[in-house]
Amino acid sequence: MDISLSQCFIAVDDHDKAIPFYRDVLGLEVRNDVGFEGMRWVTVGSPAQPDVDIVLEPPVANPNASSADREAMTELLAKGLLRGVIFSTDDCDATFERIRAAGGDVLQEPIDQPYGVRDCAFRDPAGNMLRFHQPRKR
16 A cells, blocks of 8 residues: 655645745745635645645634634644644755745754754744754765
């Protein structure tokens, strides 16, 4: 059996702020932009990985969610407690400099980690942590 990743989801509270970050700063392409029942999903992805989509979705992508659930998810997103994604890069330091120069919200400068990668971290406009890593050179 052969399985592979097709999509992953990142909660965003403002697609109009998220799109320029993911498209212009990270260099991802916008593949789809869909609205339904007052919600919006924007699909982005790396040109180098045409079969993998990142879907920027509302914090609660369920029209039947209670107002209490919506409020709880909005609070978690604002605190940066929802999971983002980890991107691979062939040059962590150059990626860091490019994102920082574009105004990225730095969480961690590039560092060699004990688990075998060099990585850095930023927050996206919604507060999600995004990490960028490369295998450490031996």
